[in-house]
Amino acid sequence: MSKAPITAKGAEKLREQLHQMKSVERPKIIEAIAEARAHGDLSENAEYHAAKEQQSFLEGRIKELEMHLADAQVIDVTSVNANGKVVFGATVDLLHLENDTEVTYQIVGEMEADIDNGLISISSPIARALIGKNEGDVTSVQAPGGEVEYEILEVRYE
Structure with missing residues (x-):
């Protein structure tokens, strides 16, 4: 297991x-x-x-x-430095390209996910779309309302 x-x-x-x-x-x-x-x-x-x-x-x-x-x-996220790459535990600032709004998420485990506090599960569609990407990349997420594109503005390990 x-x-x-x-x-x-x-x-x-x-x-x-x-x-x-x-x-x-x-x-x-x-x-x-x-x-x-x-x-x-x-x-x-x-x-x-x-x-x-x-x-x-x-x-x-x-x-x-x-x-x-x-x-x-x-x-321990603070000891991770993936040089701007989105990995588990990273805090990611995103720009929603369609409506020009910014959101911040931290990618966390299933048990600690809390969307109201910006904590998204590693298995969520948006986290899966972000993992492995770098600052400046644009990624699309299949959302219930259709495809949404985000630009990765900043990746932090805090």
Whole structure:
């Protein structure tokens, strides 16, 4: 099984999330279950069933994060210098050639992708179109609304 790439920053964020779940959220749910159990008859105890459902969801999420961290290949983007070439972890400034707008994306692993914060998955169509290209290159991306062309303005490794 191949290791999934993740940036060092992304791995740290997942570790913090895992720590929060284990040290804060898990004890809260355990306390809620104990409190609901003290109310008596569990067959008709909505609070108990809701807390057990929350516990099940949380434990599943904890296992998922642990699995992803165990299978991750952590890449320190700051130590990468591909001389202006777009590689995993690179932050890329792009110019949308049709409407003359600029966008910035960082190419990251699946688990840390967050389009609202400019983090796009390595497997996304735009990342696949950018990988291997250099500053100044023009690339086209097949988007749901048709083909979109971008010019690569700058590539940073931060």
